[in-house]
Amino acid sequence: MASQRGEGETTTTPAEPADRERARAIPEAAVARLAVYLRVLSGMADQGVTAVSSEELSQAAGVNAAKLRKDLSYIGSYGTRGVGYDVEVLVSHIERILGLTRNHSVAVVGIGNLGHALANYGGFPGRGFPVTALFDVDADLVGIPVGGIPVNHIDDITAVCLEREVSIGVIATPPPAAQSVCDRLVSAGVQCILNFAPVVLQVPDNVEVRKVDLAVEMQILSFHVARRADEAASVSAGIGPAGNNGLGVDGMVIRP
Amino acid sequence: MASQRGEGETTTTPAEPADRERARAIPEAAVARLAVYLRVLSGMADQGVTAVSSEELSQAAGVNAAKLRKDLSYIGSYGTRGVGYDVEVLVSHIERILGLTRNHSVAVVGIGNLGHALANYGGFPGRGFPVTALFDVDADLVGIPVGGIPVNHIDDITAVCLEREVSIGVIATPPPAAQSVCDRLVSAGVQCILNFAPVVLQVPDNVEVRKVDLAVEMQILSFHVARRADEAASVSAGIGPAGNNGLGVDGMVIRP
DNA sequence: TCGACTTTGTGCATCCGTTCACAAGCGGTA
DNA sequence: TACCGCTTGTGAACGGATGCACAAAGTCGA
Ligand SMILES: NC(=O)c1ccc[n+]([C@@H]2O[C@H](COP(=O)([O-])OP(=O)(O)OC[C@H]3O[C@@H](n4cnc5c(N)ncnc54)[C@H](O)[C@@H]3O)[C@@H](O)[C@H]2O)c1
Ligand SMILES: NC(=O)c1ccc[n+]([C@@H]2O[C@H](COP(=O)([O-])OP(=O)(O)OC[C@H]3O[C@@H](n4cnc5c(N)ncnc54)[C@H](O)[C@@H]3O)[C@@H](O)[C@H]2O)c1
Numbered sequence: 225m226a227s228q229r230g231e232g233e234t235t236t237t238p239a240e241p242a243d244r245e246r247a248r249a250i251p252e253a254a255v256a257r258l259a260v261y262l263r264v265l266s267g268m269a270d271q272g273v274t275a276v277s278s279e280e281l282s283q284a285a286g287v288n289a290a291k292l293r294k295d296l297s298y299i300g301s302y303g304t305r306g307v308g309y310d311v312e313v314l315v316s317h318i319e320r321i322l323g324l325t326r327n328h329s330v331a332v333v334g335i336g337n338l339g340h341a342l343a344n345y346g347g348f349p350g351r352g353f354p355v356t357a358l359f360d361v362d363a364d365l366v367g368i369p370v371g372g373i374p375v376n377h378i379d380d381i382t383a384v385c386l387e388r389e390v391s392i393g394v395i396a397t398p399p400p401a402a403q404s405v406c407d408r409l410v411s412a413g414v415q416c417i418l419n420f421a422p423v424v425l426q427v428p429d430n431v432e433v434r435k436v437d438l439a440v441e442m443q444i445l446s447f448h449v450a451r452r453a454d455e456a457a458s459v460s461a462g463i464g465p466a467g468n469n470g471l472g473v474d475g476m477v478i479r480p
Numbered sequence: 481m482a483s484q485r486g487e488g489e490t491t492t493t494p495a496e497p498a499d500r501e502r503a504r505a506i507p508e509a510a511v512a513r514l515a516v517y518l519r520v521l522s523g524m525a526d527q528g529v530t531a532v533s534s535e536e537l538s539q540a541a542g543v544n545a546a547k548l549r550k551d552l553s554y555i556g557s558y559g560t561r562g563v564g565y566d567v568e569v570l571v572s573h574i575e576r577i578l579g580l581t582r583n584h585s586v587a588v589v590g591i592g593n594l595g596h597a598l599a600n601y602g603g604f605p606g607r608g609f610p611v612t613a614l615f616d617v618d619a620d621l622v623g624i625p626v627g628g629i630p631v632n633h634i635d636d637i638t639a640v641c642l643e644r645e646v647s648i649g650v651i652a653t654p655p656p657a658a659q660s661v662c663d664r665l666v667s668a669g670v671q672c673i674l675n676f677a678p679v680v681l682q683v684p685d686n687v688e689v690r691k692v693d694l695a696v697e698m699q700i701l702s703f704h705v706a707r708r709a710d711e712a713a714s715v716s717a718g719i720g721p722a723g724n725n726g727l728g729v730d731g732m733v734i735r736p
Numbered sequence: 737t738c739g740a741c742t743t744t745g746t747g748c749a750t751c752c753g754t755t756c757a758c759a760a761g762c763g764g765t766a
Numbered sequence: 767t768a769c770c771g772c773t774t775g776t777g778a779a780c781g782g783a784t785g786c787a788c789a790a791a792g793t794c795g796a
Pocket of ligand 1: 329335336337338361362395397398401420422598603679
């Protein structure tokens, strides 16, 4: 039922600083996991699952059960001992902590290979991150709609970002342009930036930057390959490549 | 220097530990930063810079100088006290530790929006990660070259991966297909996977998975916005640092 | 050759995050 | 109602990463 526990939610709650204070104390790593739990829980909810134990959820999310419980404890105690967690309740609390109760308008800058993919991606709007503006410096692109949104010229970035209340700026330009684009976004009041360009951005303290660096990811994988090769070498001999040792596909399945 | 090492490292090989042993001891977080240092150093080398101090390099990489020196110490002592580091020397040692002395063949699975962008991206081959195979289940795509490489059918994945010695598999398929694609890659002997699908993959112990989840990144940004808003709210009653009122372009933005 | 100066490399204290282990709390059952 | 088994929530131990501070080690100029 939707109306359970009369969680009026209208912040008319007993002005507990506890909630607000709590948010500050959540470790960054835990925040990232909460986002994963949220996705898993949403999937469960869609399949009609109403309750889940920390053991089940932790397996579905690929983490240790104790860690999951600790993560959830950062946002409060919403489980029932002996039973588990109510999926919907957990979803709504995680959404609240992650600030997903309101939409976050996204702007993509640099509509090249990657920018096109991002603009066309349908996964963001549904999760509260509508892409509302696209920018590029290329005159041939300006005016053309991509993913339903017309590309604006980079010079209009301030006006458009303010008008559409952009809160997250995504940088998908070539590396040399990234810092300049970043500065423009910051000037336009954008305080969150997701950067795909392999460049270290300099920003004021009040701006949050996260980077996605595929080359770095691959190099980390490369490191592990090398390490593994070394280990194998020092132990010599080896176990066969083992096509499918154990581990099957499955994983757990729906349970209505 | 081999002056003093911590105590036993639980190694099975008592002789000539040197770099091989060292690699195992490098913290994961440091490995990620080494990749960033490498990129910065490569850029410096291209511009003719031959020497650099920990202070300069750390600033360019956006980290603390002490942390940078500690990171470098994990791979050995290649600096010169009173002077700094030789750029080329550092580059070659980092490349060696990251296993970049040999190429790592990459296969991309799922040639949709994202797959196209990845296949067309020119930044990988130059860094030792040549994309040598593309796969999709869509018959209309099979045979068509993308970024110069013809798309293969997913059913040929084992044969093609073995033939081209693919060492990294990139998953860019819709979420429902991700686990199955992952299993196929593993069966084909691929031990490193970079996953873009918002799904938790189940893999054997000998396979390394890294994920890139844009929705999670955005939610982390959202969390910080919310946290910042809370802080502002709890202080709003009175003190307002500086003379600007939140919204809009605040006064700063200076950047050297 | 020598001494002053610069910068590295690292021991150590600290902090943050992970894991363990178990008491507390709850639903179900007799 | 009283008991029993299950699962949560968390105190505490642990381990890894971070940052500081400084001795060691080298360069450079006189
Ligand atoms: N394509 C990928 O798969 C991929 C992978 C990893 C990293 N990246 C990084 O993402 C970024 C974009 O990659 P891409 O392949 O889409 O490049 P791209 O060259 O296809 O597109 C870049 C776009 O940015 C535009 N642009 C250039 N300067 C601009 C400016 N000052 N303001 C606004 N727009 C500007 C260009 O007109 C172009 O449309 C690059 O930094 C690249 O290194 C891309
Ligand atoms: N496009 C983005 O910017 C973006 C952003 C974040 C996450 N993602 C994720 O990346 C993945 C790909 O996104 P997209 O926008 O490119 O999707 P898309 O639908 O454009 O492309 C998916 C491609 O995978 C192919 N495919 C489907 N099943 C397959 C199978 N079993 N084997 C091989 N190929 C198969 C399809 O034929 C299609 O060409 C999705 O999981 C998406 O959630 C994409």
